[in-house]
Amino acid sequence: MSRPAPxxxxxxxxxxxxxxxxxxxxxRARIEGKQNIMLAGKSVVMAGATxxxxxxxxxxxxxxxxxxxxxxxxSVGKASIISTDCTIRPPMRLxxxxxxxxxxxxxxxxxIGTGTHVxxxxxxxxxxxxxxxxxxxxxxIKESCKILPDTVVPSHMIIPPGSIVAGRPARVIGEVGEGLxxxxxxxxxxxxxxxxxxxxxxxxx
Amino acid sequence: MAATxxxxxxxxxxxxxxxSAPPSVSAKRAxxxxxxxxxxxxxxxxxxxxxxxLSPLDRLLFCDECEEIRCQRCYGEEIIxxxxxTCLFEVPSSAVRSDGNRCSRNCYNCPVCxxxxxxxxxxxxxxxxxxxxxxxxYILQCHYCDWSSxxxxxxxxxxxxxxxxxxxxxxxxxxSGKSLQHLDHDEAFANLTAFYKxxxxxxxxxxxxxxxxxxxxxSNLARIMSLYGGLSVDALKKTREKPxxxxxxxxxxxxxxxxxxxxxxxDDAVMKSVQNLSWDETTTAHQRLSSPLNNDAKLVHDLxxxxxxxxxxxxxxxxxxPQYLSYPDPKVKVNNLRYKIRVLALNHIPRLAxxxxxxxxxxxxxxxxxxxEDLQQQQPDLRPHITQQYVLTxxxxxxxxxxxxxxxxxxxxxxxxxxxxxxxxxxxxGPAGDVWDEALSSSTNSMAGGGRQAALSSLTAGESLDRQPxxxxxxxxxxxxxxxxxxxVPGSLSSPPSIVPKTQAELEAEEVxxxxxxxxxxxxxxxxxEVSEDHDDAAAKKGMLKVNxxxxxxxxxxxxxxxxxxxVGRIGEG
Numbered sequence: 001m002s003r004p005a006p007x008x009x010x011x012x013x014x015x016x017x018x019x020x021x022x023x024x025x026x027x028r029a030r031i032e033g034k035q036n037i038m039l040a041g042k043s044v045v046m047a048g049a050t051x052x053x054x055x056x057x058x059x060x061x062x063x064x065x066x067x068x069x070x071x072x073x074x075s076v077g078k079a080s081i082i083s084t085d086c087t088i089r090p091p092m093r094l095x096x097x098x099x100x101x102x103x104x105x106x107x108x109x110x111x112i113g114t115g116t117h118v119x120x121x122x123x124x125x126x127x128x129x130x131x132x133x134x135x136x137x138x139x140x141i142k143e144s145c146k147i148l149p150d151t152v153v154p155s156h157m158i159i160p161p162g163s164i165v166a167g168r169p170a171r172v173i174g175e176v177g178e179g180l181x182x183x184x185x186x187x188x189x190x191x192x193x194x195x196x197x198x199x200x201x202x203x204x205x
Numbered sequence: 206m207a208a209t210x211x212x213x214x215x216x217x218x219x220x221x222x223x224x225s226a227p228p229s230v231s232a233k234r235a236x237x238x239x240x241x242x243x244x245x246x247x248x249x250x251x252x253x254x255x256x257x258x259l260s261p262l263d264r265l266l267f268c269d270e271c272e273e274i275r276c277q278r279c280y281g282e283e284i285i286x287x288x289x290x291t292c293l294f295e296v297p298s299s300a301v302r303s304d305g306n307r308c309s310r311n312c313y314n315c316p317v318c319x320x321x322x323x324x325x326x327x328x329x330x331x332x333x334x335x336x337x338x339x340x341x342x343y344i345l346q347c348h349y350c351d352w353s354s355x356x357x358x359x360x361x362x363x364x365x366x367x368x369x370x371x372x373x374x375x376x377x378x379x380x381s382g383k384s385l386q387h388l389d390h391d392e393a394f395a396n397l398t399a400f401y402k403x404x405x406x407x408x409x410x411x412x413x414x415x416x417x418x419x420x421x422x423x424s425n426l427a428r429i430m431s432l433y434g435g436l437s438v439d440a441l442k443k444t445r446e447k448p449x450x451x452x453x454x455x456x457x458x459x460x461x462x463x464x465x466x467x468x469x470x471x472d473d474a475v476m477k478s479v480q481n482l483s484w485d486e487t488t489t490a491h492q493r494l495s496s497p498l499n500n501d502a503k504l505v506h507d508l509x510x511x512x513x514x515x516x517x518x519x520x521x522x523x524x525x526x527p528q529y530l531s532y533p534d535p536k537v538k539v540n541n542l543r544y545k546i547r548v549l550a551l552n553h554i555p556r557l558a559x560x561x562x563x564x565x566x567x568x569x570x571x572x573x574x575x576x577x578e579d580l581q582q583q584q585p586d587l588r589p590h591i592t593q594q595y596v597l598t599x600x601x602x603x604x605x606x607x608x609x610x611x612x613x614x615x616x617x618x619x620x621x622x623x624x625x626x627x628x629x630x631x632x633x634x635g636p637a638g639d640v641w642d643e644a645l646s647s648s649t650n651s652m653a654g655g656g657r658q659a660a661l662s663s664l665t666a667g668e669s670l671d672r673q674p675x676x677x678x679x680x681x682x683x684x685x686x687x688x689x690x691x692x693x694v695p696g697s698l699s700s701p702p703s704i705v706p707k708t709q710a711e712l713e714a715e716e717v718x719x720x721x722x723x724x725x726x727x728x729x730x731x732x733x734x735e736v737s738e739d740h741d742d743a744a745a746k747k748g749m750l751k752v753n754x755x756x757x758x759x760x761x762x763x764x765x766x767x768x769x770x771x772x773v774g775r776i777g778e779g
Contacts, residue, residue, distance in 0.1 A: 046575060083575045114577050131574060136348070142293075143542050154320035154349035160290040160516060161542040169320040169349045172290065172516075178531050179263030179549045193572055200573060 015047070016204070024204060036073040040108070042201050043076050048085040055090050055101045073101065077108035077125060079197045081204075085115045091137030102138075109181075109197045113149060120153075124161070126181055128193040144176055144194055210775070211559045215265055215550070216248060216768040217276030220258035248768040250725040251619035259770055265550035266530040268523040274550050274767060275523055275530060282519040285535055290516050291321060305497075307512035311367040315347035316492055316499060316508035322347050322354075324364045345510055356506055368512070375498070375509065391497075400454050408451040552602045555609060555634065555732050559771045562594040562674070562690065586777025587724060589697035594674060595773065597627070599730075600686040601634040607734040608633045609687075613726060617696075620721050621776060624694040627728075628676045637685040695724055695776045724773045731766040 016024040022042040029045045031037065033053030045051065056073035073090050082088065090104045104118075107125035112118060116129055119137040123129075127141055130149030135141070139153045142161035147153070152168040159165055164174040181194035249255060258276070266275045287296045289308035296304070313322040322345040343361040345354040354360070359374045361367060486505050493499050496511040521531040532546040587593065601607050610631045616622040674680060674690035681688040698721070737760055 081575075085577065111573065114574060128572070130572065131577075152349075154347075156323050156348060157321050158291050158293065160288070160293065163290075169318055171319060177261075177263035178266060178521075178544070178547055179551055182263070182549060182551060204575070 016044075022201075024201070033073060036071060038072050038075040040076060040078045040080075042078055042198060043080045043082075044201050044204050045082045046084045046086075046204070049082050050087045050089075051082075052087075052089045055092065056103065057101050072103055074104050074106070076106045077110065079108055079201055080106055080110040080112075081197055081200060082112045083114040083116075083131075086112055087117045088112075089117070089119050091119045091121055093138070107143075109195070111193070111197060111200075126194045144180060146176055146180070146193060210772055212261070212772040213557050213559065214259035214261055214770045214772070215274065215554075216255075216258045216770065217260065217265070217274050217279060218767065219276060219279045220254070247614045247618055248727040248729070248770070249618040250727050250770040251721065255770075262551050262556065266521060267548050267550040267553040268526065268528055268530060269548060270526045270528050271523060272763070272765065274554065279524055280521040280530055281524050282521050284517045285520050285533065287515045287517050289513055291513050296515055301515065305512075306515050307496075308515060309368055309512070311365065312513040313345055313367065313510040314495070314513055315350060315352050316495060316511050317352045317505060318347060318350040319495070319511075320347050320349035321513075322510055324361075324367065326364070327360070354510065357509065371510065396458060397454060404451045554602070554765060554767065555607060555730060556600045556602065557728065557730065557769055557771065558598045558600070559595050559691070559773060560598075562596050587695045587774045589695045589776055592692055592694050595691045595693060596680055596688045597691050597728075597771070598681075598686050598688040599634050601732075602637050602685075603734070604636050604638070605734040605736060606633055606636050607732045610731045610733075611689075612729040612731075617724070617726055619725075621696045621698055621724075623696040623724055623726075623776075625726050626692045627689065628674055628692065629679050629689045632679050632687055632689065634687045635682070635685050691726075693724070693726065693773060698722055698776060698778065722776045724776055726771045726773060727768055728771060729766065729768050731764060733762065733764040735760040735762055737761075 013027070015028075016026050018024050019039075021039070023039040024044045025031070025039075026045060026047040026049070028047035030048075030050045031045070031053065032051065033056070036053035036056050037051055039045070051074060053073045056071045058071075074088060076082070088104070088106075090101045092099055092101045102121060104120065105122045106112075106118075107123055107127065109126045110123055110129070111127075112129045113131035113133065115131055116133040116135070118129075118135045120135040120139045120141055121137075123135075123141045124143040124145075126144045127147070128145075129135070129147045130151070132150045133147055134152045135147075136153055136155035136157075138156045140158045141147070141153075142159060144162045145159050146164045147159075147170070148164065148166040150168075151166050151170045153159070153165065154169040157170065159170075159172065162176045162180075163172040164176055165171065166173050176194070181192060181196075250259070257278075260276050264277060266280060267273070268275050284298075287298065287301050287306075288294060289296065289310070289312055291312040292308065292310055294308075294310065296308070300309070311324060314320065315322050324343050325346045327342045327344055343364050344359070345361075345367070347353065359371070361370045363370075482504070488499070488502050488505055488508060492505075492508060493502060496509070498509045499507075499511065502508050518533050520529060520533065522529055529546050530548050531544060534543045534545045597611075599609055608631070611627050612630065613625050613627060615626070616624055672680075674692075679687055680690050
């Protein structure tokens with residue numbers, strides 16, 4: 001007599017792993033070096049996104065008996081959304097025969113559109129990046145900017161706060177309106193670029 | 206303007222399309238015939254001038270004192286500070302003019318592709334056994350298009366003070382290879398200004414030459430002179446020359462560039478080089494205009510790196526009253542974007558949003574496309590002659606409940622006439638409150654109806670399946686927004702075929718212009734609300750006396766009215 005096999009209680013595999021800080025990471029995202037990546041809270045990494053946390057500066061050798069501190073390669077702020085098929089790779093520089101990587105910082109409420117390549121040194125808060133963009137290594141994007149789809153930002157470019165940027169190579173084509181980011185995100189309201197992205201994060205399932 | 210449907214644009218009252226000029230002004234204007242702009246004219250969004258009156262909501266500001274919307278034409282701008290976009294350094298306004306509105310530090314742009322130039326050290330090759338360390342030479346290199354300063358033959362000894370080194374190199378270049386070349390732009394300008402200043406002082410300028418002397422007129426001077434026995438009057442007259450008329454510059458010393466036909470050798474050389482050129486090696490107008498140094502450059506290898514142009518941070522003031530509408534914080538330097546004062550229209554006027562009745566909330570927004578497939582989706586065209594129902598949501602940002610009246614012409618005023626009906630044109634919207642109010646009230650039910658019935662309806666079918674929109678009833682009400690239903694029947698682009706053949710003029714009139722197939726509905730919104738006197742800041746600012754009405758704490762009625770245009774969609778072929 002055979003006993004019935006114990007019922008395997010397997011919960012249906014959801015698309016996203018939710019951490020206790022509210023981050024949603026897709027199971028289909030390709031993440032390397034996950035101990036070097038910090039997500040602040042309520043951020044989303046969608047399917048197909050590649051995060052290269054393994055490219056980090058080699059920390060100095062710790063003295064005996066001390067633990068080596070972990071090096072953060074990528075740090076992402078609150079309520080930021082990294083859409084499908086993006087590539088996030090920390091910028092690297094070949095100086096004096098040695099390849100050094102620099103840590104990348106992404107701010108709060110940053111929306112990165114689908115299929116973009118991000119190698120920027122830092123992206124400040126409330127930035128909206130369109131689909132298919134390329135942010136070359138060591139570019140710096142300041143607050144409340146709007147990057148239109150399919151732009152290529154050349155390396156080492158600094159984008160001043162509050163500018164609208166487009167083209168290949170990217171040029172500042174205008175300034176953002178004063179009301180950017182205000183007035184959206186309530187219940188039933190539509191999402192506003194540069195505004196609070198938490199409702200959008202909540203709706204991604 | 207917005208390319209994605211649905212959108213809402215708001216019209217400022219500054220244009221002639223929305224309000225006619227006050228009678229005092231229109232009586233003076235001869236061009237404004239008295240019958241032209243009647244009162245209560247409808248706003249035609251397809252009018253060629255309509256685009257200048259409409260703005261999306263994030264560009265509109267609001268003046269507290271005048272209590273009116275201010276669009277980009279109604280506010281004046283003043284520059285607070287100048288900064289370089291690359292180094293984010295603030296430049297004092299005194300230095301701006303002398304630097305020619307450009308950064309004087311090491312920020313340069315590539316002349317070919319306008320990306321930024323980086324100062325890079327040239328790789329040095331060690332030949333074994335050298336005692337002294339290799340000297341670093343630096344070049345400017347564009348990472349985007351691989352142009353570098355080696356293309357013009359310029360290298361630097363140290364990575365700082367690029368401006369000086371560049372200026373030195375340019376002088377060298379101008380000095381060598383000279384003889385047939387023309388004057389440098391800056392030198393020519395300096396020579397010309399000096400020449401003209403000289404001409405002005407020499408030629409007769411009609412100032413009174415006697416204004417500074419104690420003798421106020423020539424006759425006075427002559428009289429005194431003859432008294433004291435100086436030169437006689439005739440001798441004086443001879444010595445004073447007749448003022449020469451102003452002449453133009455002649456020659457290079459005075460700043461004029463001359464071209465002569467006889468300069469064949471130079472022309473032949475240029476023509477020979479042009480024969481071997483490719484199109485890419487010539488400069489475009491954009492490259493030539495990028496900096497004054499490049500204005501004469503015909504070939505790409507004559508282009509000089511362009512110093513980055515400075516950008517400004519501006520503050521905005523209402524034109525009628527000198528009230529600041531938007532003032533960025535000057536203390537927080539250029540790195541952050543924070544405002545000291547910011548009065549936005551979207552915090553003061555009711556906001557409209559339109560969506561299809563069948564669309565699920567929240568609407569798909571193409572700028573928030575999360576997946577590549579979402580990008581490809583095009584919104585379907587509207588089919589003519591089929592009634593569509595839309596939900597129009599009014600959101601109230603102020604702290605008082607408002608009473609809203611909507612008005613729209615029954616057919617849209619453009620070539621493609623669509624019929625529009627608002628099922629409930631007059632209703633109230635609740636006040637916006639704190640987040641706590643919202644949290645507390647959402648626990649009790651806030652759907653249409655309320656209480657048990659709403660709970661039942663939400664438990665059973667979905668909201669939109671069973672409910673039918675009824676005339677005179679609002680569709681949905683939340684704490685600070687109300688939704689009503691609009692029925693729209695899009696018109697058709699082509700008129701129906703007729704039996705009688707049409708004349709040429711009629712055929713031309715029927716051609717669909719660009720933009721005609723966009724269905725835009727003009728709506729006039731009027732909101733009224735009451736404010737208690739204590740809170741009436743605007744009146745207090747104007748210094749109006751408080752009048753006690755009926756002995757109670759008087760309530761002041763306020764209203765605000767504006768036109769707005771709802772973009773609904775594109776009409777397809779029937």
